[in-house]
Amino acid sequence: QKEVEQNSGPLSVPEGAIASLNCTYSDRGSQSFFWYRQYSGKSPELIMSIYSNGDKEDGRFTAQLNKASQYVSLLIRDSQPSDSATYLCAVNPEGGSYIPTFGRGTSLIVHP
Amino acid sequence: GAGVSQSPSNKVTEKGKDVELRCDPISGHTALYWYRQSLGQGLEFLIYFQGNSAPDKSGLPSDRFSAERTGGSVSTLTIQRTQQEDSAVYLCASSLHGTGREQYFGPGTRLTVT
Numbered sequence: 191q192k193e194v195e196q197n198s199g200p201l202s203v204p205e206g207a208i209a210s211l212n213c214t215y216s217d218r219g220s221q222s223f224f225w226y227r228q229y230s231g232k233s234p235e236l237i238m239s240i241y242s243n244g245d246k247e248d249g250r251f252t253a254q255l256n257k258a259s260q261y262v263s264l265l266i267r268d269s270q271p272s273d274s275a276t277y278l279c280a281v282n283p284e285g286g287s288y289i290p291t292f293g294r295g296t297s298l299i300v301h302p
Numbered sequence: 303g304a305g306v307s308q309s310p311s312n313k314v315t316e317k318g319k320d321v322e323l324r325c326d327p328i329s330g331h332t333a334l335y336w337y338r339q340s341l342g343q344g345l346e347f348l349i350y351f352q353g354n355s356a357p358d359k360s361g362l363p364s365d366r367f368s369a370e371r372t373g374g375s376v377s378t379l380t381i382q383r384t385q386q387e388d389s390a391v392y393l394c395a396s397s398l399h400g401t402g403r404e405q406y407f408g409p410g411t412r413l414t415v416t
Contacts, residue, residue, distance in 0.1 A: 222403060224404060224405075226405075226407075232409070233391075233393055233407040233408060233409050233410045234345070234393075234395075234405075234407050235407070236404050236405065236406065239404050278344075278345070280405075282403055288333065288350070288352070288397070288403045289335075289347055289350050289358060289360075289361075290403065290405070292344055292345040292347075293344065294343070294344040295344060
C-alpha cells in the first residue's frame with residue numbers, strides 16, 4: 191500500500207523564522223510531488239509542485255526533493271501568522287496512475 | 303478566471319434520504335476528482351474521471367455512492383440512503399491533463415446527515 195507520512199504537529203515557530211515541513215513516501219517510483227495548504231474550514235490550495243531532485247523556490251517557499259531517500263520537504267522562510275494552516279503533501283505514483291496519495295497533513299502555527 | 307465551483311455549500315439531510323452534490327470544474331480541465339474529508343481527518347479519494355475514459359471508482363466506500371460526469375465537464379456525486387457516517391466535507395478537484403496533475407480544489411460541500 192502506497193503511503194505518505196507527515197508529522198501531524200503542531201509545528202510551532204515564531205514569526206520571521208523558517209518553518210520546515212517534511213514528508214516521506216513509500217512508493218520509490220513516484221514521479222511528482224505537491225504541497226497544498228489548507229486553512230481551517232477551507233479547501234486545499236496548491237502552493238508548490240516538484241518533479242526532480244533538488245530545490246525549487248517560489249517566493250518564500252522552497253520545496254526540496256530527494257528521491258533516493260524518498261522524502262520531500264517544504265521550507266517557509268520569514269514565516270508569518272497568515273502561514274498558520276495545515277500543509278498536505280501529495281505524491282503521484284509511477285505507472286501513469288494519476289490518483290495522488292495525500293498525507294494527513296502537518297499543522298503549522300506561526301506565533302507573533 | 304473562474305475556479306472550481308461546488309453546490310450546495312452546505313447540505314443537511316435526514317438519514318435514509320438521497321443527496322446529489324455538484325461540481326463544475328475549471329474550463330478545459332479534463333481530469334476531475336472527488337474526495338471526502340471527515341472532521342480532523344485526511345483526504346479520502348472517492349472517484350476519478352479523465353476525459354471520456356471509464357472512471358476509476360476504486361475509492362467509493364459502498365454501492366450507495368455513485369458519480370457521473372456529463373459532457374466531460376460537470377460532475378454529480380450521488381449518495382443514496384444516507385447514513386450518519388456519510389457526514390463530511392465533499393471536495394471536488396480538477397486538473398489539466400498532462401501537466402503533472404496539479405489539482406485545484408473547489409470550496410467543498412459540507413454534508414450533515416441527521
